Amino acid sequence: GAGVSQSPRYKVAKRGQDVALRCDPISGHVSLFWYQQALGQGPEFLTYFQNEAQLDKSGLPSDRFFAERPEGSVSTLKIQRTQQEDSAVYLCASTSPGQGVYEQYFGPGTRLTVT
Amino acid sequence: AQSVTQLGSHVSVSEGALVLLRCNYSSSVPPYLFWYVQYPNQGLQLLLKYTSAATLVKGINGFEAEFKKSETSFHLTKPSAHMSDAAEYFCAVDAGGTSYGKLTFGQGTILTVHP
Numbered sequence: 001g002a003g004v005s006q007s008p009r010y011k012v013a014k015r016g017q018d019v020a021l022r023c024d025p026i027s028g029h030v031s032l033f034w035y036q037q038a039l040g041q042g043p044e045f046l047t048y049f050q051n052e053a054q055l056d057k058s059g060l061p062s063d064r065f066f067a068e069r070p071e072g073s074v075s076t077l078k079i080q081r082t083q084q085e086d087s088a089v090y091l092c093a094s095t096s097p098g099q100g101v102y103e104q105y106f107g108p109g110t111r112l113t114v115t
Numbered sequence: 116a117q118s119v120t121q122l123g124s125h126v127s128v129s130e131g132a133l134v135l136l137r138c139n140y141s142s143s144v145p146p147y148l149f150w151y152v153q154y155p156n157q158g159l160q161l162l163l164k165y166t167s168a169a170t171l172v173k174g175i176n177g178f179e180a181e182f183k184k185s186e187t188s189f190h191l192t193k194p195s196a197h198m199s200d201a202a203e204y205f206c207a208v209d210a211g212g213t214s215y216g217k218l219t220f221g222q223g224t225i226l227t228v229h230p
Contacts, residue, residue: 004158031215031216033217033218035218035220040124040222040223041222041223042119042205042207042220042221042222042223043159043205043218043220044220045217045218045219048215048217050215055215056215056217091158091159093158093159095216103161103164104161104216104218106151106158106159106160107158108156108157108158109158
């Protein structure tokens with residue numbers, strides 16, 4: 001079956017531009033996570049959705065970061081006025097309680113480069 | 116708060132040699148522990164997970180890990196390395212502070228396998 005997909009795979013933005021990153025989770029997965037992976041680092045939690053509800057946004061680094069999942073399926077991570085420190089790979093993961101111990105399935109990521 | 120430390124950002128082994136990737140965690144509650152593998156330009160794939168059942172956990176591709184509470188460790192091993200094992204490996208902890216499986220990752224260990 002289809003896994004988690006993300007688009008675009010690569011994005012180059014000029015500093016100050018707004019970007020939108022899309023995540024299509026596995027069909028039927030209730031839970032959706034966003035992580036940020038800087039070069040040479042492990043992924044860091046950004047935010048969590050259960051269906052359309054954003055239950056944890058404690059990892060969002062600033063108010064320039066905004067995420068939504070309006071219909072409980074596709075999610076969009078938006079970054080306003082991008083800065084160079086936003087350059088990273090943004091990973092999306094989905095899971096469902098039926099998977100057991102929250103086994104998260106990751107997408108391939110979107111590599112954002114801010115110039 | 117939980118944290119994960121992976122000892123050694125780079126590990127190099129010969130094909131056929133033992134693979135040992137080290138992971139230590141800190142958690143105030145009994146944790147769930149995971150090892151993920153990441154190939155270049157791909158998302159993370161789950162290798163194995165510890166969920167408070169057997170302390171020796173077997174995963175895919177011949178990998179296994181042993182949970183040692185007294186040492187707060189969850190080291191990943193494979194008896195005989197293959198060239199295809201070359202990738203980056205991440206240890207992660209879900210310390211159970213949330214109900215939905217928020218993961219904290221280590222910094223990653225790049226495994227190189229040479230002929």
